[in-house]
Amino acid sequence: MLLTTRKFLPYFTAQALGAFNDNLFKQLLVLLFTYQAARFDTQLSLATVTNLASGLFIAPFALFSGLGGHLADHFNKARLIQVLKATELLIMLLAAYGLVQANFWLLMGCVFLIGTQSAFFGPVKYAYLPATLATTEIMAGNALIESVTFIMILLGTLTAGVLVSIKGSTLLLALIPCLVALIGLGVTFWIPGIPTKHPSSFELNNLWRSNVTGFKQARQTRSVWLSILGISWFWFIGAMVLAQLPDLAQHHLRLDSAGLTWLMGLFSVGVGLGSLFSEKLSGKQVEIGLVPLGSAGLSLFLLLAWRHLPDQVLINTPLPFWHNEQAIRFGINLALAGLFGGFYTVPLYALIQTRADKAHVASVIGTNNVLNAIFMVLAAGLGLLCHGLGFQTPALVLFAGLFNLVVAAYIYSLVPEFLWRFIVWALVHTVYRFKVKGLQHIPDTGPCIVVCNHIGFSDAVVLAAAIRRPLRFIMYYKIFQMRALGWFFRTAKAIPIAGRQEDPAVFEAAFRQVKAALDDGEVVCLFPEGKLTSDGEIGEFKPGLLKILEHSPVPVIPMALGGLWGSVFTRKTRFKEKEWGRPIDLQIGPAIDATDVDMEALRDRVIELRTRP
Structure with missing residues (x-):
């Protein structure tokens, strides 16, 4: 079992703690800016603050993912992980000072720095798998990484909610992310080294050249390129839906801050479970036939979730999540949409890792992260445009479900192999x-x-x-x-x-x-x-x-x-x-x-x- 091996367990633990810490920190800021805004030295509205923070976190992925992939292709991946985890610790120490001082702009700067660290970490995280795992282990490795990522998103989100609810917990809020980063750094010293195949060919390219090189390498194999577009589209849909949850929770579902945390957590649990189940359904092989199943289920349950949202804004007293029947139905459908999202993304990540040029896997993953970031920015822009045109927030959930059906059909028309593999998989494994x-x-x-x-x-x-x-x-x-x-x-x-x-x-x-x-x-x-x-x-x-x-x-x-x-x-x-x-x-x-x-x-x-x- 992979989790018992040295080649996987320390890496798995380090990346899990990083995912937990990123989401703990981001959710702490969301809750503090939403429910304790008076503490911070800013006159910006909540909508402006949340969009600003989202943009500052996402922008580094577009700027630095290509360079991150370039570095991961040319340097020892284990040592690079150690450096990045040490950087995470330094950023969390700076953020701790910002929390204690309630310094808004310093915290916004830390959001940008955490996004930068994540942009460099993403390519090496996924390039590590094909460099160390056998082909029959790739699907399992991706399933474990994707599932633990979203489980840690849930735990980080829930932990933030608990910490914020404790009175006088400012020092605790500041220290816990630092402690988690320190433990994550310590774990990385057990990751076995992976010498690069061509260290002498490294050149510190400028950002533009790194991204252009990564795009060229990604486009060499058509199925890889379209898989990258498919993953980016998933993040477009995910970003569009998740960005609406604070407004949906507060104004349409009458939920308190704990209820908002539950909604975010349910989606994360769904994606995590879908990632694990995808490995079981695939028979431990890279089974792209699950991709059409995942996209269809994602759209179906987003549309069902939309049905449980009222169009009008509610001003009644907020209710706890478990006392709000409408919110429970919405949350269940959101979790099921996440479940099928796991079916959708895990095979695509595995396909990229197995079909991309082995010498440039990290650069290709970096390109994937650049496009993910661009698509998420586009999702935020579309959300702002729709709100500006007068659409209510529930309409964006409907748009997400419908858009996904149209785009999925287009992708499968370009690469019929996805749909063909689904038909083959479904016929044989059901009959x-x-x-x-x-x-x-x-x-x-x-x-x-x-x-x-x-x-x-x-x-x-x-x-x-x-x-x-x-x-x-x-x-x-x-x-x-x-x-x-x-x-x-x-x-x-x-x-x-x-x-x-x-x-x-x-x-x-x-x-x-x-x-x-x-x-x-x-x-x-x-x-x-x-x-x-x-x-x-x-x-x-x-x-x-x-x-x-x-x-x-x-x-x-x-x-x-x-x-x-x-x-x-x-x-x-x-x-x-x-x-x-x-x-x-x-x-x-x-x-x-x-x-x-x-x-x-x-x-x-x-x-x-x-x-x-």
């Missing part, structure tokens, strides 16, 4: 009980050919659900051209093939496409029997694989699929066996070198795999 053995034999990168026995029409869907790397299936061209399934096959980038005598042009085009796919480092899937089995047994293997290997000598990985014979998708004539809950299994064997491939021996190998328990 079948699936067991896979030998998944480690599929290489993380590089070209290969996987061969499997052909039982039924659903084989391609089942294999795509089992193997997280995109598969390029070779299939009979008339099936590829079927109207009902054509979109599915085109989205999966299947390769149509015909017999040499049946259609020579399609036959030759198929081999050219296969060679191009293997040259690009993709995984090609071939059913060497050339047709569905008519009796459940494995038929003769056709020699087409040998023609492919002549031009592309790549490893061949044998697989055997079992349990599907007799289902409605096979040629068995009796349909008495139930389909729902059917146990199926996939056995994957070690790769065979291209020069050692013999079709008869390969068939025997697949038969042997199928008979394994």
Whole structure:
């Protein structure tokens, strides 16, 4: 388990304490400025103060995340974490002085400095995971980091509420963030060092050049770039909704300060639980099929939350959260929106870490943070614009839910792989009980050919659900051209093939496409029997694989699929066996070198795999 390993536990603890401290400090200021404004030397309105603080915290992400990623790519990540945690301690000491003196502008300066420290910490935080974890651990690592982050947001928020409610607690408010920062710094000395692969290539670029370089690296892989846009959009929606909670709590739900804390905490708990569940649902692999599920659920529950908000401003006496039925219903839907938000973001972070250039992961994460900040600023600007146009705060929750549906549909039209993976994941994991053995034999990168026995029409869907790397299936061209399934096959980038005598042009085009796919480092899937089995047994293997290997000598990985014979998708004539809950299994064997491939021996190998328990 990751939490018991030295490579993960100290890093996990340090980042958790940092998330707690950031949110403790920010929530302390929100509550103090909201309910004890008279203590501070400012005449600014509450709305102005909250927007100013939000802007000061977010601005450094746009300014410094690129440079932070540049540093994380060129220096020992463990040592860099130590330096950043030491910086956090110094900032908290300065903020402690500001709290004791009730110095408004000094505290605003500390908000900017904490945002700057977080901007530098974000890229190294996420770049640390692919540098230390195995591919099968990436999803779990991201799920744990995302879940603990939002749990610490909750704890920091709740702790701030408790501390502010204590009379004469100014000194306590000042010292606790310093103590947490000190503990976090101490933990970092147990993080094992990670030497960088290219320290000599570092140049202290100016801010603009660092950001431009990061953007270029992020855009090298289309799925990575669109994943960054997807994450940024989530933060746009989150920032828009969370920014409305103080006004919703005070003027529309009649909540006291503790009630506002509960609302913020429920959203954080939802995202944390969604992050943990996403790892369970994904089968410990990077499963981007959860992304459409997450975006749909996020919109649904935001719209349901909006239904429980009154349009008019209420001036009645504030109620505690648990005595306010309307607020409870709103809070539950907010938590469920956060839950699906966790399904949405964790696979996207994991995709970025696994598909980005390994030498520039931190720079790509820095670019992600820059865009996150820009989108959050845009959310704040849109919120101010809507208020200026006369829209009530509940309308912004409605807009967030509707906007998310439109943007999600647009993203999935650009990258159909997300929607296709969701369909595959949903079909296989709701209809079948699936067991896979030998998944480690599929290489993380590089070209290969996987061969499997052909039982039924659903084989391609089942294999795509089992193997997280995109598969390029070779299939009979008339099936590829079927109207009902054509979109599915085109989205999966299947390769149509015909017999040499049946259609020579399609036959030759198929081999050219296969060679191009293997040259690009993709995984090609071939059913060497050339047709569905008519009796459940494995038929003769056709020699087409040998023609492919002549031009592309790549490893061949044998697989055997079992349990599907007799289902409605096979040629068995009796349909008495139930389909729902059917146990199926996939056995994957070690790769065979291209020069050692013999079709008869390969068939025997697949038969042997199928008979394994």
